[in-house]
Amino acid sequence: MTNYLLFVALPYAALAVFLIGSIYRYLNKGFTVSSLSSQFLEGRKLFIASQPFHWGLFFLFFGHLIAFLFPRAVIAWNGQPVRLLILEISSFAFGLAAFLGLTLLIIRRLTTRRVQIVTSKMDIVVFLVLLTQIISGLLVAYHNRWGSSWFAAFLSPYLRSLFVFDPQIDAIASVNSLALRVHVISAFSLIGLIPFTRFIHFLVYPVDYLWRSYQQVIWNWPRKHIRTSRAHSEGHKSQNN
Numbered sequence: 001m002t003n004y005l006l007f008v009a010l011p012y013a014a015l016a017v018f019l020i021g022s023i024y025r026y027l028n029k030g031f032t033v034s035s036l037s038s039q040f041l042e043g044r045k046l047f048i049a050s051q052p053f054h055w056g057l058f059f060l061f062f063g064h065l066i067a068f069l070f071p072r073a074v075i076a077w078n079g080q081p082v083r084l085l086i087l088e089i090s091s092f093a094f095g096l097a098a099f100l101g102l103t104l105l106i107i108r109r110l111t112t113r114r115v116q117i118v119t120s121k122m123d124i125v126v127f128l129v130l131l132t133q134i135i136s137g138l139l140v141a142y143h144n145r146w147g148s149s150w151f152a153a154f155l156s157p158y159l160r161s162l163f164v165f166d167p168q169i170d171a172i173a174s175v176n177s178l179a180l181r182v183h184v185i186s187a188f189s190l191i192g193l194i195p196f197t198r199f200i201h202f203l204v205y206p207v208d209y210l211w212r213s214y215q216q217v218i219w220n221w222p223r224k225h226i227r228t229s230r231a232h233s234e235g236h237k238s239q240n241n
Contacts, residue, residue, distance in 0.1 A: 003173040006185055011162050014192030021195025022203060035201040041114040049108055053101025056094045060137075063091055064151070068159055071152035078149045087148050092141050099134045102127070126190075126197050133186040139179035155184075 026033055039046055067074045078084040106127055109119050141147050154171060161168040175181060194200055 003169055006181070007158075007169045007172055008162075008167045010185065011188045014188040017192045018194055022200060025195050025200060026204070033200055033204055034198065036118075036198045038115050038118055041118065042108065042112045045104065045108040045112065049101050049104030051101065052097040053105060056096075056098030056101060059094045060091065060098060063094075063148075067148060067152045068156050071156040074148055074152040078146070084146065084149070088141070088146065091148065092138070095134065095138050095141060099138060102130055102134060106131070122193075122197050126193060126199065129186055129190050129193065132182060133190060136179045136183040136186060140177065140183055144177055144180065 078087065109115055109123070109127070144150070158168060158172050172181075172184070190199075194203075
C-alpha cells in the first residue's frame, strides 16, 4: 500500500495539481506568473549562483527527458565504454554545478537582508525540495553507477506506464536504494508545487522573442541637461487622472 501511494497516487496527484493549478493560475492570476526576480535587490551574487544552477538543471532535465523518450538510443550509445564514461562524468558534473549554484542561492537568501525581506515560505519549501532532489540524484549517481543505462531500462518503463494509465510498480517497489526512492518522490513533489511557486514562469517563457521584430529605443532628452539637472525625475509630468 505504501509503494502504491508513493509511486502511483503521488505521481497522478502531482500531475493533476500541476495541470489544473497551472491553468487556473494563468487564467485567473496571470499577473502573478513571474519569476519574481530579486536581481534589482542584489545582482552580483545572483549572477554567480544562477549560472551554474540553471545550466546544470538545463542539461540534467533534457538528459532525463532524452532517456525517457529514447531509451533504446541511450542504451545503444552506452554500448561503448568510452561514450558511457563521457555521459556519466558529464552528467555528474552538471549535477555538481546545479548543487553548487543552489547552495550559493540559499546562502544569498540567508545572508542578504534585502532578499530576505521578499523571501516567502514557499520559496523555502522549494529550496528544500530542490536540495533534496539534487543531493539524492548525486547519491544515486555515485552509489548506483551507470545510471543512464538503468534509467533507460528501468525507470523509463515505469514512467511510461504512468502516462498510459497502466502503472507498473513492481520494479521500482523492489528497489532498496533509499536515495533513488527519495529522488523519484521529490521529483513528483516538485512538479506538484510548480503552480504555487515562482517556478511557473518557465511555462510562459517568451519564445516569441526569437521571431519578434527588434525594438528601437531613442533617447530624446538632452543628455547635458539631465547630467546637470537637480530634478528627482526627468521627462514630462504624467497627465493621467
